[in-house]
Amino acid sequence: MIPIIYQDPFPGADAWEFYQQGYCVTFALEYIYGKYHTVHDSLPYVSVPYVSEIVRAGLATLTACVNYPAQVENIHIQDQGDGSRLAVDWSANSENDITGYYVYWGLNSGNYTDSNFVSNLTDTLSGLLTDSTYYITVRAIDDDGHRSIISNEFTGVPSIKPSIPKGFSAIPINHGIKLIWENNTEPDFDGYRLYKRLNSEPGYDSLNINPLTDTVYTDSPLVGSNKYYYTIRAIDTTGNVSDMSEEAYSRPITLDQGILIIDETNNWTTGNYPTDSMQDVFYRYMLSNYNFDEFEYGTAEEKPILADFVPYSTVIWVADDYTTVFASQHIDDFKTYLDLGGNMLFAGWKLINNLLYSNAYPYDFDDTSFIYNYLKISHADLSGFTDKLSGEIGQNGYPDVSIDTLKIPIATWGNTLRYIESITPVTGAEIIYTIDMENNTSAFEGEICGIRYLGNDYNMVYLGFPLYFMEEDNIKILIDSVMNDFGEEQGIKDIFNKKLLPKETGLLNAIPNPLSNKTSIVFKLKEKSKVNIDIFNISGQLVKQLINDTYESGVYKVSWDRKDIRGLSVPEGIYFCRLSTDKISILKKIIVID
CATH class of the missing domain: 2.60.40.10 (Immunoglobulins)
Incomplete structure (x- = not known):
């Protein structure tokens, strides 16, 4: 017989209360005993002499254990x-x-x-x-x-092959990805070989010829438009190789890929709530003036990671229902992305509940809270069943928003919505929406339901109401207002939209950057200007002139195909793109790679 330590009694066990108070527990039971948890498992059926012997045996065992060596540890x-x-x-x-x-x-x-x-x-x-x-x-x-x-x-497991490296992961860094893993400790270990593939490519390219002996590798410079997938294997001194590790995915921090919308709304298949395809049509329409990427987050298996955020200059997190609640799992992602200087729009139904994974309105927040420090909210409450929302009143240049009465999900609500958040902003945030109730006597009439924060560190808009159930044209104008605050330019077809003319002249980062074949350079003009856009090498020599012309106020895009004045491809290295007018000169670095 080999005795074992009885680990962690479960609640309800006879020894549980003693265990909770810090006492060590000895446990003895009859191996075959059919009366446990039945009416016969009670005092009238207990043999007191028999139980007494068990207690004596337990005490004897406990006494004997004092004289025995302790359990061996750290094996x-x-x-x-x-x-x-x-x-x-x-x-x-x-x-x-x-x-x-x-x-x-x-x-x-x-x-x-x-x-x-x-x-x-x-x-x-x-x-x-x-x-x-x-x-x-x-x-x-x-x-x-x-x-x-x-x-x-x-x-x-005794093996001829090295073991698969453990803890392999890919971490986004500025214009690159850092790979880390745990050290192999086999006596005949020689090193590691790393492999990489891009996007949907089926095969891998090796990142190193000679075996690596470190457990960190930085892959850079990389472009934000690509998705990168890595794997690793160990090699021993006789040439045996381990199996491939599980694949690690990441993208670099570039903040230059425009807009990402993460759709956390539940994908309904029954009832009056919108299906996934209905949601997609709505969100695509509201962003139809922009280039954007979509991320579907309807199930836990579709969970995004920080690497999915950081290539983009703006992330929209929309949760137009209150049954799918995943946002609380991403607080650290939100913090890191905003700390990097990204723009975020949060919009949804009972969104504070979603962020806290709770359902206990009202809430108060202090400077220890993400919601206070980053979302700039000190208090949140929720309108009730008798508070009938008819729309939101825009402030500070934002448009009024009305409910789309054809989308009301519950018939008894009539032409109104329920459960809208009222919020109290902290200093530094601005009001952009207030609640408009059909019943003006509601305590929530005129309360704040939307704010913006435009800081030197990051930009953020928070909307305490769902988007899908509002008039789509109202939401489209709302999104234009948010993107204008965030500095996201509309497509070339909209450059003469007078509402969205640039407020300043500027040169945006080239996309992609680094480039191997071709890159796009976007510039914006506050007023009509004579414009030169030139490419220089690191020695200051002119490589190619891209633009020498006069342009009206607006947003424009020009491409560079890596060719110089002679039409020859330039070698890899560092170059500079210069925008110059009669009033300003701006320089941006461009990296060319093979």
Whole structure:
């Protein structure tokens, strides 16, 4: 019989209350006893002499344990790389009378067919079967022959191939991706080989010829328009290679890919709520003046990561229902993205609940809260069933918004909506929307439901109401107002829209940058100007003139195909694009790679 430590009693167990107070628990039960949790499992059916013997046995066991060595800890198993040996090591027991340790192993959990005694803190198990899983444990023994309770069980697999590198992950950095992993410790380990693929490409390219010995690798410079996928394998000194690791995905921090909309709205298939295709049509219409990417987030399996945010200058998080609540899982992503200087629009139904994974309006927030520090909200409340929203009144240049009465999801609501957030902004945020109730006596009439924060660190708009259920043309103008605040320019077809003419002359980052074949350069003019756009090399020599003409106020795009004045492709390196008018000169760096 091998005794074991009884770990973590469950609530309801007889020993639970003692365990909660910090007492160690001994546990004994009759192996075959059919009366547990029945009417017969009660005092009238208990044999007091029998139970007394069990208690005495428990006390005797407890007393005996005082004189036994403690459980062995910190056991490590290491494959030796030859397919037949595993090395085992552990921490020394603190007792002064320890004479050695017994190592047990076998091919089945809890069934140890082999053992060995050693007087030190290491042992090497040999003659093992290649690629078989061995279950291993250790016991200490003292000079009285007392053996400790069996240690926690560990596993090891003797293999000829190196083990797959563990902890492989890809982290976005500025214009690059940092790859990290844990160190392999096989005695015959030689190094690592990394592989990369782009977007939907099926095959990998190797990133290194000679084996890497570090556990960090930086891949840069990279462009924000691509998705990057990596894998890694270990190599030993005889040329054996491990299997490929699981693929790690990431994108670089560039903040130059325009707009990303993350649709967290539930994809309804029944009832009067919108289907996924209906939502997509609405969101595409509201953003039809812009180039944008979509990210569907209807299930937990579709969860975005920080790398999905950071290529974009603006992220729209829309959650037009209150049944799918994933936003609380992304607070750190939101913080990091905003700290990088990104723009974010938050809009949704009961969005504070979503962010907190809670349902306890009203809320108060202080400067320890993400909602206070980043969303600039100190208090939030929710209108009730009798508060009938008919629309939102725009402030500070934002348009009024009306409900689309054909989209009301619940017939008893009539032509109104329910459950709209009222919010109190902190200093520095501006009001852009107030609530317009059909019943003007509502306590929520005129309360704030939309704010913006336009800072030197980041820009943010928060809307405490869903978008889909509003008039689509109203929402389209609302989005134009938000994107104008964020500095997102409309497509070339809209450059003479007088509402959205640039407020200043500027040169935006080239996209893509770095470039290998071609890049697009966008510039904006506050007023009619004579414009020159030139490309220079790092020595200041003119490589090519792209524009020498007069333009009206607006937003324009020009392409550079990596060619110089002679029509030849320039070598890889650092170049500069200069926008110059009679009033201003702006320089932007462009990196050319092969």
